[in-house]
Amino acid sequence: MSVHDNVFDRAFGAFLFDMDGTVLNSIAAAERVWAAWAERHGVDVERFLPTIHGARAIDTIRRLNLPGVDAEAQAAFIAQAEIDDVEGIVQIPGAAAFLEALPSERWAMVTSAPRDLALRRMAAAGISEPAVMITAEDVAAGKPDPAGYRLAAKRLGLEVGDCLIFEDATVGIQAAEAAGAALMIITTTHQHPLETRHATIDSYEPLSVVVDSQGQLHLQKA
Structure with missing residues (x-):
């Protein structure tokens, strides 16, 4: 991982999360x-x-x-x-607590699921509804198009390049790359190892966040 890609060495205006495979396993x-x-x-x-x-x-x-x-x-x-059918849907380890620890105006969900389904799955996994959520209905083009991530950043009052995107699936990773944002890839549900230049984790449990005096987010790993 290059210095540019080291998400633990810089501050972010906000975190943007995919849903399925990233904060919950459906x-x-x-x-x-x-x-x-x-x-x-x-x-x-x-x-x-x-x-x-x-x-x-x-x-x-x-x-x-x-x-x-x-x-x-x-x-x-x-x-x-x-x-x-939400049987067996669970959070990715540590995801709910990690999200709860973030300032509500500093994160958003960007999912390819329709809004009603997203809310249903999050409820099943014990994950709170975010203040900003971009769903299938909000964009004309889905992932790998970066429109959803750009829209989420805009609604948070930020440029997408100032955000860290959490993703798991190929089309989502492509969307994040096209948006020009830094990436953290969640590998919990991957059946095969992923070759990537981006940072990877398989659980949120080692992660924590420090919010500085300007409201910027600093990701830390135990």
Whole structure:
């Protein structure tokens, strides 16, 4: 990791968090819903499931280009099915306490999930609703487009380059890189090691934050 990438050596105006895989683990629930949907539509489940993570449902469905499929209607169906199935959703270790320790005006959630689903999953994982939350409905283009992260920073009154983004999935990492922000990658749910120049952690438990007199956030690791 280069000095430029060492997130423990600089101050940030705010932290921006992805949700699924970053502050909570919803993989089992999401894959149950998507696997059933894929089977009904004749999609190869084993090849398809790795592609769903981090992206908006509507973008995932459009990418398949299935004949006769209404992407908006199917995305709405998926969202409702995921709202109805939150079994097994848990926080990433230490995430709830870490978020609670942050000043409310200094962090935001940026998720590819629709708002109702995001709130449902956070409640299931014991994570409080943030003051600023950007969801699937708030952007015309989902990750890997950086629009969501730029919008979150703007709502916090900051430039995105002054923020540290916490991510886990490839499309989210690409969005953060495109936004020009520093990155912390959460590897808790990764099945395979990730080769990256960015900082990585598998739990929030060793992390703490010091807020300086200017309100800037300094990330520390035990």
